[in-house]
Amino acid sequence: MYNFKGRDIIDINDFSKEELLFILKTAKKFDPQYVKRDRSNYTIAQGKIAALLFFEPSTRTEQSFKSAAQKIGMGIIGFDDPEATSIHKGESFSDTVRIMNSYADVLVMRHPESGAAKKAADVADIPVINAGDGANQHPTQTMLDLYTIMKEAGHLDGITVALMGDLKYGRTVHALSLALSHFKVKQIFISHSTLSMPDEFLQILDQRKVIYEQFDHLPDNLQADFLYQTRVQKERFKDLNEYKKVKDKFILDASFKKYLDKGVKLMHPLPRINEVDPSLDSHPNAIYFSQARNGLYIREALLGLVLGRIDPPVARSS
Amino acid sequence: MYNFKGRDIIDINDFSKEELLFILKTAKKFDPQYVKRDRSNYTIAQGKIAALLFFEPSTRTEQSFKSAAQKIGMGIIGFDDPEATSIHKGESFSDTVRIMNSYADVLVMRHPESGAAKKAADVADIPVINAGDGANQHPTQTMLDLYTIMKEAGHLDGITVALMGDLKYGRTVHALSLALSHFKVKQIFISHSTLSMPDEFLQILDQRKVIYEQFDHLPDNLQADFLYQTRVQKERFKDLNEYKKVKDKFILDASFKKYLDKGVKLMHPLPRINEVDPSLDSHPNAIYFSQARNGLYIREALLGLVLGRIDPPVARSS
């Protein structure tokens, strides 16, 4: 259907509703819930190399990409400690990208600065996948969140998703909210008033005629299919006092079990510190670990697609 | 014969004599001394991922597992510097294990604390292989030691194995002694009196009717097929003075050549500092480097077995 060969994956907003659905559908080809994985999976991208350029650490994202790349037969190179690279000898960002570009077939980049992935794509002649650029974008996280919701609910239209925690600085929830706005999904925002969803995002939702509600606490009678909880990240705060005031307001303790019992599925991008109580983990509606695993299938699909190694005919038949 | 698919490899004492023999037999399938390696080896575990969680460094064990995993077609993820992972952000041990579990097909774990591998296995739903948990267990080391002895002697029953060095704190020799106690192997313990084999182990040997002798020095007329030398490890001592007193008492200098000439085969788990003189290395009965290489075959076998990728029919025919 769609040809993603050579395409950069920089910003979730670069993708139409149809393209997102195509990616989710392709991810199913790698998910044992839908298909039996066989030898054809393992060699999809044999002989290809992914260069992981992690200019800041991000264990889960890095490990997930490394696993996904190798599961479809790729080799991996790269770094996760930029201090250990030539950068300390004075080499420019552009040169580092270009050199890694010359050794690899796809670049996966994590960087603390907004816009860094786009800058890399401008100098690279192989596809660049943004694995998080500062407060800006982390499109594969958004795609795996969407995939998890679709997989668990069976569909996207007609459901309700509540987003809770840090809605002001939370890159993850902003991107997910906009991605969900393509679909007939009701959105519920739950946060302390100092951490509520920024107006610029609410205006976009209004334009797209998305139905949403806002709460400054978790409602007792929450009517939602999913609750997406995020951590209040200290590093996003300029004022440490503001952080201390709100950090423990929106944690989910053992009493959240009653929501899970009523059918609310609990998602979390992980890692968690204390914002989700471990006693909830064993509940079948606590789906954050399978959410993490879904990241594998999305990343296998994206790597295969941008390398042009997933044949369109196969894609059609899915 | 035995189905190890999904099984954790935590403690050498979890394995019956028959299971140990089955593992040794399977390892032969990867050893060029017995078989010509071919393409079928390389793809045994294609598409599978080993996550190596090294909470403390252990170069040889880590490199050996990485080589073994890749030699049978696996990809590898993981870390060997827990400071660099999310743990420093406050993530729990359980969450780290569960996340890596969601990206991988088998976990290989090294940890400074006794019992850590078991704790990991309790939360993981994929097999866990203990690559050393503190002073407790390191079962793949024991298996490679057994394999080396069986390979060099041609059999296990009827031989004599001398264990020398730190027999009090030495995890390696404790585990090997117990594993050998399944067989008709005479054991000789050689150590300074402050580092002799603990009573609890001797009692087990007595129960199993193992014949053993104890010496506080290397006997001139040592009657043994193997001498297993271990380093007196400073880090196992609480009292540094005790360490200084004994550390140089049981080193093997160039004069040990006369034992090698008489047919005693010298083993060592490596690394060595000064406890085996390099002038002995070239002697055909100094077998510590081939002992290290045997670790590859044991680990290839175990990875293939716990992944269910070594077919029982093939196993039977060996």
Place this chain on the structure above:
Amino acid sequence: MYNFKGRDIIDINDFSKEELLFILKTAKKFDPQYVKRDRSNYTIAQGKIAALLFFEPSTRTEQSFKSAAQKIGMGIIGFDDPEATSIHKGESFSDTVRIMNSYADVLVMRHPESGAAKKAADVADIPVINAGDGANQHPTQTMLDLYTIMKEAGHLDGITVALMGDLKYGRTVHALSLALSHFKVKQIFISHSTLSMPDEFLQILDQRKVIYEQFDHLPDNLQADFLYQTRVQKERFKDLNEYKKVKDKFILDASFKKYLDKGVKLMHPLPRINEVDPSLDSHPNAIYFSQARNGLYIREALLGLVLGRIDPPVARSS
């Protein structure tokens, strides 16, 4: 033609003209400019392990070898931070090499000391590839430089190559000059008088009847097919004042474009700091990034050759 199976790659001067040409020819088999890469490439060295022993960091060389090894199906083990290995526990260089030797099929070694690669080859029973040993040798760099020149010019005899920058301490230019001396290549040396080509090299060129010229500045009417620019490396200077005096004398600023326009192809081993202006990068005759990529093909060829995995009949047909 030539059988490189098991051969060490230590010093460019160990190779005859004919052997160098055979290696360059083999590298073409991995270069998409000459062949369509297919599945047969990916599995050339399947089941084989390269151990990368980087006793000092060298990002580009390490990443290039890792990519090359994986592109032909190999797994990789090793270290690039010797502090993190057993060496800090007191293990000897020889033991580290022997242990890695026991886990791998080829060793790739980078070391700050001249002669280290040879020392490793003396204790290893698998092939050792020198990835740079101090001020001494970096033969795969020289081979990729030769390959780049041959690929760009279509041949080696009859061309002119100018070498500029640090010709006194520059290992790269010394080795390239000697390698080029096998062919009918005119050489031009451009450097500050304190950094000129050492007499010992000029004497060899004289013996081999190589035509060369020397300049203490970049001539306006440079008659050369290639200009090979190198950085004046601070770490090679004993006297920091000498370094400061010459470091900016031989940088190429935007005005070098007129040379590129006239057909001079600009090479550089990278990384560069300020010695080549980025405005030149987009010029088709600025070939340093494709030069870097050529390192992949040379390293794939060498790994395949020393492993005996490139069949002679295939080699003949190229």
